[in-house]
Amino acid sequence: MATSQSSGSSPVTPTTSAVQIQNLHYSFGSGDLTKQVLFDINLTLPRGQIVIMTGPSGSGKTTLLTLIGALRTVHAGSLQVLGQEVVGLSRRKLVSVRRNIGFIFQAHNLFESLTAAQNVEMAVELKGQFGTKRSQAVEILDKLGLSDRVDYKPGSLSGGQKQRVAIARALVNHPLLILADEPTAALDKKSGRDVVTLMQKLAKEENHTILMVTHDNRILDVADRIINLVDGRLESDENLDTFVSTHDPKSLDRRMFIM
Numbered sequence: 001m002a003t004s005q006s007s008g009s010s011p012v013t014p015t016t017s018a019v020q021i022q023n024l025h026y027s028f029g030s031g032d033l034t035k036q037v038l039f040d041i042n043l044t045l046p047r048g049q050i051v052i053m054t055g056p057s058g059s060g061k062t063t064l065l066t067l068i069g070a071l072r073t074v075h076a077g078s079l080q081v082l083g084q085e086v087v088g089l090s091r092r093k094l095v096s097v098r099r100n101i102g103f104i105f106q107a108h109n110l111f112e113s114l115t116a117a118q119n120v121e122m123a124v125e126l127k128g129q130f131g132t133k134r135s136q137a138v139e140i141l142d143k144l145g146l147s148d149r150v151d152y153k154p155g156s157l158s159g160g161q162k163q164r165v166a167i168a169r170a171l172v173n174h175p176l177l178i179l180a181d182e183p184t185a186a187l188d189k190k191s192g193r194d195v196v197t198l199m200q201k202l203a204k205e206e207n208h209t210i211l212m213v214t215h216d217n218r219i220l221d222v223a224d225r226i227i228n229l230v231d232g233r234l235e236s237d238e239n240l241d242t243f244v245s246t247h248d249p250k251s252l253d254r255r256m257f258i259m
Helices: 061-070 090-099 116-125 135-141 159-171 190-207 217-222 240-246
Strands: 017-028 033-045 050-054 077-083 101-104 177-181 209-213 224-231 234-240
Touching: 017 061, 017 209, 033 050, 033 061, 033 177, 033 209, 033 234, 050 190, 061 077, 061 209, 101 159, 116 135, 116 159, 116 234, 135 159, 159 177, 159 190, 177 190, 190 209, 190 217
Parallel strands: 050 209, 050 224, 101 177, 177 209
Antiparallel strands: 017 033, 017 077, 224 234
């Protein structure tokens, strides 16, 4: 698959791995107030995989997600994202890396003065595709079951509808890497399934990579791998079949899915 190049950003280097992490450590604070939250993380995410990350509250899942998304500065180790080593990159170059990443956060962060379509169109504008922004926005909103809400502002949308608009905004440019933090938390069963089905389509048909933090065990079946982060350390990394065979759903510790 040919990699895309966004307007005004650095070219993406073709690679079999979307993310490659070696000996990564991360701490908050400094001096006597230093608190280490990630310890010696080694992880490779091949192109086209859907990876679900679980772990107890405070285990460092969101921190790791934001490091991969170039939203924080790596302190020690190596972190390559889409073929680019992000350790030591300038702020301008970090922005270029982010242009090829789709972010889905728990907070929808929509512009209240804009319609659903206009919120999504803003992402398309970042790629310089002004002529097709409306059609692209409407198409992705339709896929997420919002065809009758494209011209509604957030104040007229339910919480689940707002979350789907935010997901549409993250997916509209078909990013090479999608980082999702509880993407289905505010969605009902059908809406949640629609979202992960669309993500699965992007991963399998367009060779995109998805790393998803979730507590929603209804969507575990879309994962190629399930990794478990405990106390800042990567405790396990299993394919779905192994995970299912080694975990009794009735006795599953629900704390491993808590943010």
